[in-house]
Amino acid sequence: MRSAEAIRQAAEIIRQGGIVAFPTETVYGLGADAYNPLAVARIFEAKRRPYFDPLIVHIAYPAHLGKLVKEIPSKAKKLTEKLWPGPLTVVLLKEENIPDIVTAGLPSIAVRMPDHSMALSLIKESKCPIAAPSANPFGYLSPTTAEHVREQLGDQVDLILNGGPCTVGVESTIVSFLENKPRLLRPGGISLEEIEAILGKVEISSTRANPSAPGMLPRHYAPRTPIVLHWDEKHLDSYKNKRTGFLAFQEPAHFLKFQHIEVLSKKGDFREAAANLFSAIRRLDALDLDLILAEAVPETGLGRAIMDRLRHATSKEE
Ligand code: TXA
Numbered sequence: 135m136r137s138a139e140a141i142r143q144a145a146e147i148i149r150q151g152g153i154v155a156f157p158t159e160t161v162y163g164l165g166a167d168a169y170n171p172l173a174v175a176r177i178f179e180a181k182r183r184p185y186f187d188p189l190i191v192h193i194a195y196p197a198h199l200g201k202l203v204k205e206i207p208s209k210a211k212k213l214t215e216k217l218w219p220g221p222l223t224v225v226l227l228k229e230e231n232i233p234d235i236v237t238a239g240l241p242s243i244a245v246r247m248p249d250h251s252m253a254l255s256l257i258k259e260s261k262c263p264i265a266a267p268s269a270n271p272f273g274y275l276s277p278t279t280a281e282h283v284r285e286q287l288g289d290q291v292d293l294i295l296n297g298g299p300c301t302v303g304v305e306s307t308i309v310s311f312l313e314n315k316p317r318l319l320r321p322g323g324i325s326l327e328e329i330e331a332i333l334g335k336v337e338i339s340s341t342r343a344n345p346s347a348p349g350m351l352p353r354h355y356a357p358r359t360p361i362v363l364h365w366d367e368k369h370l371d372s373y374k375n376k377r378t379g380f381l382a383f384q385e386p387a388h389f390l391k392f393q394h395i396e397v398l399s400k401k402g403d404f405r406e407a408a409a410n411l412f413s414a415i416r417r418l419d420a421l422d423l424d425l426i427l428a429e430a431v432p433e434t435g436l437g438r439a440i441m442d443r444l445r446h447a448t449s450k451e452e
């Protein structure tokens with residue numbers, strides 16, 4: 135099926151109250167008409183997502199932000215003007231007519247304009263904003279290919295639009311404008327440095343300290359295989375009798391005995407590493423290993439989002 139035809143069909147499904155998986159530049163989303171509470175409820179059912187975890191609403195024109203929120207503070211306006219379309223989500227006070235199920239009853243709403251032609255065409259042709267979380271079962275890694283969605287939610291969704299692999303590979307950066315100072319709720323595809331270059335200092339929320347509001351529950355990105363982030367080469371011997379995989383940031387400098395090694399970026403490029411992250415973890419997770427050792431990356435630029443996802447994949451409880 136040509137993609138224009140597939141988009142037309144997908145938009146028809148959205149207008150009829152169905153749910154459609156679609157590509158964005160960050161990860162695949164599972165979308166429904168944001169103004170149709172029953173359709174949005176199907177997303178929660180398909181994902182087995184708890185109803186207290188609010189969704190992001192996707193728009194195709196920056197001007198549509200004004201229809202979803204009470205007011206747009208000047209800093210939010212400045213940031214969206216510079217960074218939309220792109221992997222930035224802003225949290226603002228919501229307009230009354232947004233169904234509660236979208237925002238989990240919060241007075242605020244999260245909105246973003248994705249930088250992906252298929253996503254934008256889908257929203258435009260659906261003629262409504264699209265509420266969409268990542269298209270994965272709750273608690274599992276976000277999908278970065280249509281294949282990932284098919285494997286895990288294939289029989290739950292009305293249609294999957296295939297736009298190839300996502301170029302950014304980690305979810306959007308979420309910034310809240312509910313207080314005087316902007317606050318980073320989730321590091322993501324746009325770096326904190328880029329945001330601070332536009333806005334000045336931004337407050338940072340520890341997502342762990344505030345797990346339920348921004349939906350960053352522990353093990354939100356968890357694969358089945360335990361991932362160990364902090365380990366010491368001196369102790370590698372203790373893993374000798376285990377089937378161990380290695381998630382390397384760059385080409386490992388020396389040869390270590392692993393069942394399988396995934397290199398996120400040979401040259402140590404954050405963008406490339408982020409784009410490969412979830413696929414690499416999925417490949418390791420499919421090998422029935424006893425554990426995965428992950429290499430820490432420097433926490434600057436996109437490294438912050440990569441480390442955030444790795445930490446969530448490793449945390450056992452909290
Ligand atoms: O890149 C992305 O953001 C992807 C693509 C599909 O756009 N979407 C995504 O959605 O990652 P999801 O549902 O997996 O994560 C949305 C996050 C959750 O952590 C949720 O709690 C937070 O956005 N969120 C939504 N509404 C919020 C609100 N009113 N206040 C604070 N956080 C909110």
Ligand code: MG
Nearest residue numbers: 267268269276
């Ligand atoms: Mg998600």
